[in-house]
Amino acid sequence: MWGVTTPPRASTALLTDHYELTMVQAARQSGTADRRAVFELFPRRLPAGRRYGVVAGVDRALDAIEEFRFDAGTLTALEGVVDPDMLDWLASYRFSGDVWGYAEGEAYFPHSPLLVVEGTFAEAVLLETVLLSIYNHDSAIASAASRMTLAADGRPCIEMGARRTHEEAAVAAARAAYVAGFEATSNLAARARHGVPSTGTSAHSFTLLHDTEADAFRAQVQALGVGTTLLVDTYDVNEAVALAVEVAGTGLGAVRLDSGDLGLVAREVRAQLDALGATGTRIVVTSDLDEHAIAALAVAPVDAYGVGTQLVTGSGHPTCGFVYKLVAREGDDGEMVSVAKKSTDKHSIGGRKYALRRRGPSGVARAEVVGIGEAPADDGDDRPLLVRLVEGGEVVGRATLDEARARHRASVAELPRAVTMMSAGEAVIPTIFED
Amino acid sequence: MWGVTTPPRASTALLTDHYELTMVQAARQSGTADRRAVFELFPRRLPAGRRYGVVAGVDRALDAIEEFRFDAGTLTALEGVVDPDMLDWLASYRFSGDVWGYAEGEAYFPHSPLLVVEGTFAEAVLLETVLLSIYNHDSAIASAASRMTLAADGRPCIEMGARRTHEEAAVAAARAAYVAGFEATSNLAARARHGVPSTGTSAHSFTLLHDTEADAFRAQVQALGVGTTLLVDTYDVNEAVALAVEVAGTGLGAVRLDSGDLGLVAREVRAQLDALGATGTRIVVTSDLDEHAIAALAVAPVDAYGVGTQLVTGSGHPTCGFVYKLVAREGDDGEMVSVAKKSTDKHSIGGRKYALRRRGPSGVARAEVVGIGEAPADDGDDRPLLVRLVEGGEVVGRATLDEARARHRASVAELPRAVTMMSAGEAVIPTIFED
The missing domain is CATH 3.20.140.10 (nicotinate phosphoribosyltransferase)
Structure with missing residues (x-):
């Protein structure tokens, strides 16, 4: 490739x-x-x-x-x-x-x-400089990623840190995270060059682009299918979750939470989804997660972690x-x-x-x-x-x-x-x- | 270019x-x-x-x-x-x-x-992701570099961090440091692509390669001239400084210190160089410098700072x-x-x-x-x-x-x-x- x-x-x-x-x-x-x-x-x-x-x-x-x-x-x-x-x-x-x-x-x-x-x-x-550059960077990312996947204890981790690091370092970071157990990346160059599976949800800008949240959800479900992940925290989370299930049905793939007390909100959203019959709809959380935040969410009904900044910066140790x-x-x-x-x-x-x-x-x-x-x-x-x-x-x-x-x-x-x-x-x- | x-x-x-x-x-x-x-x-x-x-x-x-x-x-x-x-x-x-x-x-x-x-x-x-990648990385480096050049207060800072970051991030880091007042880089790609002046001294491996420190110093001076920078801390610093002046003469460009209490050693080396008549020989210090270490060396007879890890990792803030x-x-x-x-x-x-x-x-x-x-x-x-x-x-x-x-x-x-x-x-x- x-x-x-x-x-x-x-x-x-x-x-x-x-x-x-x-x-x-x-x-x-x-x-x-x-x-x-x-x-x-x-x-x-x-x-x-x-x-x-x-x-x-x-x-x-x-x-x-x-x-x-x-x-x-x-x-x-x-x-x-x-x-x-x-x-x-x-x-x-x-x-x-x-x-x-x-x-x-x-x-x-x-x-x-x-x-x-x-x-x-x-x-x-x-060869000194280039070997050190590659090893010092990639191993720093893999070392952080490994702790995150251990903390996640089987729940999938998704790498989404491209925007917070150099554009080429981002590709190497996605690759290194995959080595250390991440399941996927947001980075398309990592997909193209290294075969790392890529995935994505949508951004707040997509919701804000539309006249209403309902318009945005309908547009996304129509284009990407009910298996998609809807971002539910642009306005009111509970209203958005209700709307998401109304638009996509109980077969909705997942919802993403990107702000607030993620553990608390995840519990509320899980209860709401279950009450609406969307028992198979997964909850993806993002928002400055590191291995400690992931570990703290172990008891929350979270199905996947999207990790960005802390992954690509080596969670406090950007070099080895x-x-x-x-x-x-x-x-x-x-x-x-x-x-x-x-x-x-x-x-x-x-x-x-x-x-x-x-x-x-x-x-x-x-x-x-x-x-x-x-x-x-x-x-x-x-x-x-x-x-x-x-x-x-x-x-x-x-x-x-x-x-x-x-x-x-x-x-x-x-x-x-x-x-x-x-x-x-x-x-x-x-x-x-x-x- | x-x-x-x-x-x-x-x-x-x-x-x-x-x-x-x-x-x-x-x-x-x-x-x-x-x-x-x-x-x-x-x-x-x-x-x-x-x-x-x-x-x-x-x-x-x-x-x-x-x-x-x-x-x-x-x-x-x-x-x-x-x-x-x-x-x-x-x-x-x-x-x-x-x-x-x-x-x-x-x-x-x-x-x-x-x-x-x-x-x-x-x-x-x-354009979102790539613009954020570039701005988040390059501005993090420039922001750290700017504090370092302020702390150096007119003494030149040289970027030498390529080996501690992704190989392409290194090139961008050298460029960003130059924007924020660094004088030069060790990175040859930054020289070739962006016109950042490049410079270099030598590594401990060069001294260790030779049978004696004197052989190494002679080899370097012969190849690169007396204006070169000799690394004087592979064995005993004072012996090396004496040897450096013996080999290169009092016109020796500079000596580099890469270990120990840099302020203390710089004072000793300055006194020794002056006593030997090498009053124009400069002292370059390296070894995990950051803006605080640079500021602390303000009162030491140091002529230039080589900065690596802390520069390319944004001195604690690798992203903006x-x-x-x-x-x-x-x-x-x-x-x-x-x-x-x-x-x-x-x-x-x-x-x-x-x-x-x-x-x-x-x-x-x-x-x-x-x-x-x-x-x-x-x-x-x-x-x-x-x-x-x-x-x-x-x-x-x-x-x-x-x-x-x-x-x-x-x-x-x-x-x-x-x-x-x-x-x-x-x-x-x-x-x-x-x-």
Whole structure:
């Protein structure tokens, strides 16, 4: 479905920072650009109070790697940034290394090595900015979305936040929310590009456009059928509900509430609908919902949640704070050397990592195990977390959105039950560094 | 500079919500789609504690209006969303109405009518989602950036947040920050597409790649000249500063500090640089800066601020909460009727607005004046805020980024001095509704 709208398969090479290119230019001159290097993309910590995170953006990152090419227009734009010799080198750039990573939808914890990128320094460092952009954004949305779908406890969540975030971030957000269990989106580009089911109700402007609310409801039912969702809070909710059933009949699909005390109003509307015989008519609520508001509505007769602002802004944590650090590189003698910045406040651990999700006898996750070097032989309790995504420059680790959704469900189901707590707390499993 | 990379001039028509299209389908069937309509894009309030906001994204919104066309691929993607008759109508869609708005870079306040969109209901409602996406994102960034540049009080701020936000949002963020007084960006796509000056230093990975810090510094100076910025906190800061001056000489451009107590370390480094004779070498600081951290560094010998995460996430307010509401529409008799949703918690005021910035005798802004209908004759103290952006479907209100930067400076300079207070507070001028 690529190419239906804006960018996805255009060059991603300029979605990067100036210094990535000048560093490579300098390393080429000093003879270090071709040293083998291992970079790791990881979180130093979870956002304050969060008990787990969810990886998203993997497939988009693979697209970005494939399309990280410097075409003629791109090279022209870089005149003055790097020298002509470097422009020549960029013209033939393509990533020819290897990438391993957590699969899309997987839960993560502090220091989970979400991506391991191995190649020459020059090849691997150039991908830093765009990989971080995609992972930091998409995982922030998926992490918030996952808490919302847990709080909704089986009731469908619908993503409707496009209008509250950058227009392209909105498309990625709809996709990430779908990975983390949302059922649908309002966003048509997410439907077209990623196959996320789209859905919609109507806006207050549609009611206000008509001379009467009855005119508006009739117009909508005539055009979209009785299965549609009528917005009932433009004027008086109880009058609108009565009118909605009068116009659409008891087969009316749903009504939407977008203001007021949603729990209270939902109860009144449910009673009214039932009294009118519209027992199958669903109640959809919207209006600045977050995971806490969703949890608070658990006892209300609500059938679906429409979530906007708080979803697309990561419910207080719009970015994950992932970093991309050199953890090992070739030395003069051709041997790989572990490296790390020596800073007290920005902790990194040198060396190429493996990662396992350790489970107890009942299958419940007990720890995130991170170690350096080769993973120990599997004893059945340790689920390896790194899968091969790119091999010799070729993408080999694509997964479908349905697979990512299934992985999210399985990964969260495996976590200790404290994962469903919406209160602030510690990570539900510790990260253990193993020698 | 369009077309250098990804999307800007591709169709924007799918960057919209499902219900916009189904509403138009229903309105076409009910005969109301062609009613004249006036929509208004406005904030109900400022983010909590903020004293003013800054409009950005205007020029990007004009692009989005121009490219809001349904080409063949787009229409194929909409099969199943709307009926074939509606697809035919969409195929010839183009916005033929009028748009007025606040110029890019202008300050705004609660209920400022930032955009007034007039056309048929069908034409104008379709633009809702994409206009809100652009304004909500870009203005959130510009509003945060403006506080940062005020706090920096003349010292340059450099945008480096690309890695912490969606890869396309990053480009828009760099642009919006530039509107609000930032001097440069790390983002190469922002340079290529929008002409924002780009700049860069180097990363810890560059130092770690080399066998010694001295090797890394020599490589960078050789490739990029002594005017470059050397990163001095990979190992020991004082040793690195001594080494930097040894390698580059006293003409070294700058050193960057990215960890620790920046104020304290900057003082030590300044003293050390001066003692070494490198009195012209500048000190650039980075590391999770926001407007408060910048203000706190006012007394430190810092020459430039690199700002990342907090800039691209709007410093706690990643979206503005702008809404797009129908405020007037044609009635059965052809007369325009003011309309507004009757909801206690989501206040709107019907009718088409004018807006003026009222100044006192000294030229200092005293109020945001919003009224319905025609603006009163200017008495010299009231600066009209709405400029014509689109006329009969043609974009007529383009401004350059330099013009937007100049407008931002002038607009903020005109506000009461409390605007520079970084503490939480009320809007620095009240919004007055005038009859």
